[in-house]
Amino acid sequence: MYQPHHVIILVFILGICLGSFLNVVITRLPVMLMNQWRREARSALELTMEPVTRFNLLLPASLCPRCEHPIAWHDNLPLIGWIKRRGRCTHCQGRISLQYPLIELGGGLLALAVLLLHGISVSSLFIYAACLVLLALSAIDFRTYLLPDILTLPLLWAGLLYQLLFQPYMISDAVIGAMGGYLVLWSFFWLFKLMTGKEGMGYGDFKLLAALGAWLGWSFLPLLLILSAGLGALIGVTAQTLHPHLRGTPLPFGPFLAIAGWLCLLMGNELLALYLSVAG
Ligand SMILES: [Zn+2]
Numbered sequence: 685m686y687q688p689h690h691v692i693i694l695v696f697i698l699g700i701c702l703g704s705f706l707n708v709v710i711t712r713l714p715v716m717l718m719n720q721w722r723r724e725a726r727s728a729l730e731l732t733m734e735p736v737t738r739f740n741l742l743l744p745a746s747l748c749p750r751c752e753h754p755i756a757w758h759d760n761l762p763l764i765g766w767i768k769r770r771g772r773c774t775h776c777q778g779r780i781s782l783q784y785p786l787i788e789l790g791g792g793l794l795a796l797a798v799l800l801l802h803g804i805s806v807s808s809l810f811i812y813a814a815c816l817v818l819l820a821l822s823a824i825d826f827r828t829y830l831l832p833d834i835l836t837l838p839l840l841w842a843g844l845l846y847q848l849l850f851q852p853y854m855i856s857d858a859v860i861g862a863m864g865g866y867l868v869l870w871s872f873f874w875l876f877k878l879m880t881g882k883e884g885m886g887y888g889d890f891k892l893l894a895a896l897g898a899w900l901g902w903s904f905l906p907l908l909l910i911l912s913a914g915l916g917a918l919i920g921v922t923a924q925t926l927h928p929h930l931r932g933t934p935l936p937f938g939p940f941l942a943i944a945g946w947l948c949l950l951m952g953n954e955l956l957a958l959y960l961s962v963a964g
Pocket residue numbers: 748749750751752753773774775776777778
């Protein structure tokens with residue numbers, strides 16, 4: 685879809701700023717959840733409570749993860765700050781994770797993809813929000829093997845709302861997609877567990893596929909599974925060949941579901957047509 689240059693640049697800058705906020709969610713949400721679980725466990729065990737430290741998405745302000753030196757606003761500008769500091773803390777020279785610029789760039793590129801493929805509309809904003817939640821989920825899963833309910837479940841409800849608002853004729857496809865997405869991975873999980881005694885994935889993966897089923901409808905489920913499993917196998921084998929010490933480390937499945945989700949949300953109809961012409 686044609687867009688003037690200044691719109692493209694503005695949308696890209698807005699996207700990297702939102703990516704910068706996602707970095708806060710990605711690094712802090714798992715810690716906040718962990719703190720909450722600790723408090724709940726201590727309360728259930730009737731242990732004395734630890735003092736509550738103020739730690740949320742807004743407080744404390746950005747700190748160097750190594751020396752905890754506050755980061756000045758001009759060093760904290762999305763993308764530019766990291767490049768300016770060459771990925772190091774100005775205070776202790778410790779490395780600042782490549783995650784920060786990558787997620788910011790991801791936020792910007794996804795914004796551009798939605799703009800160019802879907803144009804500017806309220807439904808595009810919904811699709812972009814879903815793309816950002818998928819980005820946060822894949823980074824959190826990659827770092828911690830968690831897919832928090834606080835992100836997967838709202839993504840599912842938002843998918844059903846998206847269908848109600850913008851394509852009400854799709855609502856039953858979406859409900860079946862959500863149920864089917866959950867059940868198909870749930871069945872794989874139990875089949876694998878009964879046969880091998882191992883757990884191949886987690887309940888977060890079922891909820892994430894359910895959410896994608898809501899956003900895309902049931903007809904996308906086979907394509908989502910083929911894309912995510914195919915990418916997972918390809919990247920898993922490549923990573924283990926290049927870095928043999930990675931053998932035996934479980935691979936999170938969430939990032940591959942997210943990549944499949946992005947592809948289908950952004951150019952679903954083209955992909956589905958291609959898949960049906962190959963499969964049929
Ligand atoms: Zn530092």
